[in-house]
Amino acid sequence: MTISGLGPHGERASPPERVSLLPEDLAAARAATRRVAIVLHTLDGDWTKQQISGMLGIFGDCGVVVTEVIDCGFSVNRQVSELDRLIVAAPDAIVALPVANEQVAAAFRRVSESGIRLILLENVPTGLLPGKHYTSLVSSDNFGLGKMAAAGLAPHLVEGAAVGVLGFAADFFATNEREIAFANWLQANRPDVRSHVRRFGAMDEAAELALQMIADHPDISAFFVVWDTPANAVATRLQSAGYTPAMATVDLGEDVAIALAAGRQFVSVAAQLPFQQGVAAARTTILALLDRTVPAWIAIPGMSVAQSNVADSFQIIWRKPAPARRCACLALRPDGKSRTVRSVSIG
Structure with missing residues (x-):
């Protein structure tokens, strides 16, 4: 690698x-x-x-x-x-x-x-x-992680799609590299995609900032958040508000792994x-x-993780079996309004 x-x-x-x-x-x-x-x-x-x-x-x-x-x-x-x-x-x-x-x-x-x-x-x-x-x-390799996240998200973006990018407001080498690499990969490989960038200063700011971005740019259909803890908060908050954009992030925490396995918002994870x-x-x-x-x-x-390899990747990264417990997940019907509940597990 x-x-x-x-x-x-x-x-x-x-x-x-x-x-x-x-x-x-x-x-x-x-x-x-x-x-x-x-x-x-x-x-x-x-x-x-x-x-x-x-x-x-x-x-x-x-x-x-x-x-x-x-x-x-x-x-x-x-x-x-x-x-x-x-x-x-x-x-x-x-x-x-x-x-x-x-x-x-x-x-x-x-x-x-x-x-x-x-x-x-x-x-x-x-x-x-x-x-x-x-x-x-x-x-x-934080630059490589940003590229992985973009490459994994790209197949889920329609022609001319808009992506919300949530970076970290601090001058921080790791997150800066991820954000730069994500933007560079899209510019080189998907020049049709437009990006709207905002940066959060604290963990509890990310979710509300994502909602504000959607209010300002209703065409946003996907998000990249520079690591998994704020990304999961963003996904949860957006879903509760009725939005389910495709999401990419860095780090395969357990909550994100479960969501990825369920096919619930997260489609690409670049794992450290x-x-x-x-x-x-x-x-x-x-x-x-x-x-x-x-x-x-x-x-x-890093390691590129999608729904197809999340169980194996979880075991490699966290050195333990993927959780076998089942969790309730909300899923939108094709009409985009009614929700149904289904149970999934990573393993």
Whole structure:
């Protein structure tokens, strides 16, 4: 699987296999008692849970103590204060997902200046350079994910269709890449499609923003939302208002997987592999603590998911069987008015 995008400084991607641990690395890590803190944008959602699981397993195998797993709640102020507190606590390394760019850059620079090893996830704050301010960036191929979402949505768009694109208002490398790639793919492959773009600043804004977009542009027949949690909120809110546009997003959370399996609004999901990303981040951290050379950017390719492969994909991504439970789903009749209820399951 190839990587479509470039890193934040134009780097070519290195595959996660570049940070494999040899037996002597494991032995050396176990012999040196190391402490690591994990600072994340949020602890909510399936993606975060799987990424933490991937990291904790590798750290545990190598005798590395994870002192804290911190939830920043998408708050710039909280992330800055937590980083400053960790500088005093002085772990050997911090694995962090920056919640913004310019607003948190000074705090991350202070971490680097304190001598703490810094491994970044998904995003690099403004002005920080690999090898100087941070050791490595470990991310998904977010540009590739945006292309996958567009390619999966395209067959469901009639000639001249209008698509609503809901991006993230923060200057965030991962979501920026997805949005750019989505637009580029449509421009190159479906120039007939028109896009209306709006950006939400908080999770609870996305659904109402989608309704406003439809009010402003009644011709919208599909949506792309840059990740699954706000996408699911958008789908639920629109359905309750009587709209069922085709939808594409990034990440195969359980709610989106169930909707995709049911044929209910979601038609295309570009899925990250968060467990594998967590494993790669932990291995990168351990090698850095052992003073081994690691790539500036390690990228994990995504997986294109449709209704036809959702069960298999769910098992690969979340490392557990697809839910066998049945759920009630609303479906519109051909006249677009009356609803019927049917039960579906992923597995």
